[in-house]
Amino acid sequence: MKSSKGKGAAKYSKESLKPVDDRKVGKRKAATKADKSSSQKKQRDAKKDPNKPKRPPSAFFVFLEEFRKDFKKEHPDVKAVSAVGKAGGQRWKSMSDAEKAPYEAKAAKRKSDYEKLMKAYNKKQESTADDENEGNDEEDEASAEEEEEEEDDEDED
DNA sequence: CTAGTGATTGTTGAA
DNA sequence: TTCAACAATCACTAG
Numbered sequence: 001m002k003s004s005k006g007k008g009a010a011k012y013s014k015e016s017l018k019p020v021d022d023r024k025v026g027k028r029k030a031a032t033k034a035d036k037s038s039s040q041k042k043q044r045d046a047k048k049d050p051n052k053p054k055r056p057p058s059a060f061f062v063f064l065e066e067f068r069k070d071f072k073k074e075h076p077d078v079k080a081v082s083a084v085g086k087a088g089g090q091r092w093k094s095m096s097d098a099e100k101a102p103y104e105a106k107a108a109k110r111k112s113d114y115e116k117l118m119k120a121y122n123k124k125q126e127s128t129a130d131d132e133n134e135g136n137d138e139e140d141e142a143s144a145e146e147e148e149e150e151e152d153d154e155d156e157d
Numbered sequence: 158c159t160a161g162t163g164a165t166t167g168t169t170g171a172a
Numbered sequence: 173t174t175c176a177a178c179a180a181t182c183a184c185t186a187g
Contacts, residue, residue: 058168079182081181083164084181
């Protein structure tokens with residue numbers, strides 16, 4: 001699935017896929033915690049999912065992390081997160097696929113771990129009324145093995 | 158004091 | 173296939 005390179009399937013979208021990208025969709029934040037009774041820092045919530053894994057940062061975010069450092073380095077006085085976001089956004093679009101490659105690779109790895117977390121998260125849910133758990137297969141080791149795969153290929157010097 | 162807000166794009170999960 | 177919200181950051185502001 002996936003349109004892949006676009007091309008062949010870039011038809012249905014185009015206009016239909018537009019409504020989303022334009023204006024921040026009307027504010028995706030403002031979770032307005034609402035409760036906060038317990039001063040538990042900004043833990044986003046405590047009643048929704050016990051331990052839902054946070055979404056893996058996209059290549060853009062990975063790039064942003066480095067970009068922020070560099071940006072602040074040249075703009076130590078800038079204190080607006082939006083400034084970095086905008087600058088990073090433009091810079092990101094200015095980058096070539098090859099340059100984004102390393103970031104995508106990292107993001108891809110992040111996703112791998114995320115999938116694992118999701119597995120563990122599913123198990124924790126364990127609510128569903130009955131769910132007897134039956135055999136309960138522990139299979140999958142929830143422990144994420146830290147296997148730092150340093151794959152550096154890409155351009156060789 | 159607490160935590161939401163802004164701004165970027167990508168990604169993922171659900172319908 | 174399509175939509176929609178969320179991922180990090182950092183100083184400021186409001187109640």
